[in-house]
Amino acid sequence: MQWRGEASTNNGVVEREFRLEVAGRTVPAVVWTPEGSTGPRPLVLLGHGAATHKKTDYIAALGSRLVRHHGFAAAAIDATGHGDRLPDGGKDRERIWAERIASRSNGEFKDFTDDMVADWKATLDAVQTLPEVGDSLPVGYWGLSMGTSLGLPFVAAESRIAVAVFGLMGFATGPSDNPWMERGRIRLGGDAPKITVPVLFIQQWDDELVSRENGLNLFNAIASKDKRLHINPGAHAAVPVEEFDHSEALFVKHLGVVKL
Amino acid sequence: MQWRGEASTNNGVVEREFRLEVAGRTVPAVVWTPEGSTGPRPLVLLGHGAATHKKTDYIAALGSRLVRHHGFAAAAIDATGHGDRLPDGGKDRERIWAERIASRSNGEFKDFTDDMVADWKATLDAVQTLPEVGDSLPVGYWGLSMGTSLGLPFVAAESRIAVAVFGLMGFATGPSDNPWMERGRIRLGGDAPKITVPVLFIQQWDDELVSRENGLNLFNAIASKDKRLHINPGAHAAVPVEEFDHSEALFVKHLGVVKL
Numbered sequence: 391m392q393w394r395g396e397a398s399t400n401n402g403v404v405e406r407e408f409r410l411e412v413a414g415r416t417v418p419a420v421v422w423t424p425e426g427s428t429g430p431r432p433l434v435l436l437g438h439g440a441a442t443h444k445k446t447d448y449i450a451a452l453g454s455r456l457v458r459h460h461g462f463a464a465a466a467i468d469a470t471g472h473g474d475r476l477p478d479g480g481k482d483r484e485r486i487w488a489e490r491i492a493s494r495s496n497g498e499f500k501d502f503t504d505d506m507v508a509d510w511k512a513t514l515d516a517v518q519t520l521p522e523v524g525d526s527l528p529v530g531y532w533g534l535s536m537g538t539s540l541g542l543p544f545v546a547a548e549s550r551i552a553v554a555v556f557g558l559m560g561f562a563t564g565p566s567d568n569p570w571m572e573r574g575r576i577r578l579g580g581d582a583p584k585i586t587v588p589v590l591f592i593q594q595w596d597d598e599l600v601s602r603e604n605g606l607n608l609f610n611a612i613a614s615k616d617k618r619l620h621i622n623p624g625a626h627a628a629v630p631v632e633e634f635d636h637s638e639a640l641f642v643k644h645l646g647v648v649k650l
Numbered sequence: 651m652q653w654r655g656e657a658s659t660n661n662g663v664v665e666r667e668f669r670l671e672v673a674g675r676t677v678p679a680v681v682w683t684p685e686g687s688t689g690p691r692p693l694v695l696l697g698h699g700a701a702t703h704k705k706t707d708y709i710a711a712l713g714s715r716l717v718r719h720h721g722f723a724a725a726a727i728d729a730t731g732h733g734d735r736l737p738d739g740g741k742d743r744e745r746i747w748a749e750r751i752a753s754r755s756n757g758e759f760k761d762f763t764d765d766m767v768a769d770w771k772a773t774l775d776a777v778q779t780l781p782e783v784g785d786s787l788p789v790g791y792w793g794l795s796m797g798t799s800l801g802l803p804f805v806a807a808e809s810r811i812a813v814a815v816f817g818l819m820g821f822a823t824g825p826s827d828n829p830w831m832e833r834g835r836i837r838l839g840g841d842a843p844k845i846t847v848p849v850l851f852i853q854q855w856d857d858e859l860v861s862r863e864n865g866l867n868l869f870n871a872i873a874s875k876d877k878r879l880h881i882n883p884g885a886h887a888a889v890p891v892e893e894f895d896h897s898e899a900l901f902v903k904h905l906g907v908v909k910l
Binding site for chain 2: 610
């Protein structure tokens, strides 16, 4: 766990970046904690969507509010092929997106889910060594879209996660020539029945990337008895702010509240 | 507006029953207001489900919490063929339910939606004459199951309603020999596109009375741009308590908060 640069403090929230070495990969990470905090506290891991990065607007905002409102810790990492794993820091979103789309048909598709599961586990190990976080309190996971496609297999494999928010992702039940669709069918269809923690699943009813049916397939496949599906009108990226409120409330319900 | 019996006060909530005469029908009603309240306040109308009545557990509880938590007023009426509209006060739920089921096939089905729209309008008129309610602040509607099948047409016809919670109801898009299904297709399918206020729609994913598809049909047909669908696992009557929290939050957002 190598710290990078100086810690910055904003509105009571301390932000620190670090790097981890995991099986030859360098994983860029960030952790948010309350200013002056010492004791153990619940932690929420935040998985960003495709073509963004660990400190993109909604991830940084959610991390910050979990710290400020509830005294939690929050952490995020750049996914494989994103953010500081790229030479330009992942700033060229159009290029990342175009390469992802192209890889569906040009034979360059590579499933990096197993790498990401290992990277998330190493990140959780590392953050729990911080005295102001510790390993005595439960952990939550939040990730939509690619944050679900990569995060759901992590949650399925990780017993430390006690509650999760997923969404903007799905799978078709039949085979496809599209390697992304096949990966979803096999990986998400296989891992969703292993998810048993309380789940909020968020779906956009007019999602241009994930069909209604495929989203419902994934919600249905999650084995948790305590799960709820919130559907809002609008496009993939138009998740309303109230779902961030609902996410926050679910984490508080299952992770507790820290005395600030 | 004829008051019935004495007002009762419980935990700061005043409960008063009254009767209205509407087109030859006697409408039994109840209103809940904060103890000692004087000024105008938002009002929420509560529509009960089939075979229950205006003071059934979840209706009385929701009315009470809207008064206690936010200083609102709340009111409910017995639907046609329910509660104090029946000689026994509607206590024989099994009989009411059995007669409703039988009427699907024995030719005794009668659509009393238009009566109920008129009864609700008269109730709203009456409650707004109370000085502690008034007609200067917005009004909400909450009703699931039969509370939607009868309440949605009322909200479609009533411009004073500013926000609504519906659910546990739907319609098939194709014709049916079942008069209840036909009534839903024509009435709900016709009125849902007239609903434009913010809506929370609550659906049970394993509903034994309303299919997933029919529920989604109704959600889709509602014209409101500001609408959200919350789906929970479980049977028709197993709506989790968190949806009452979400209902309350939506009313507060759109009706405001009264200084208590």
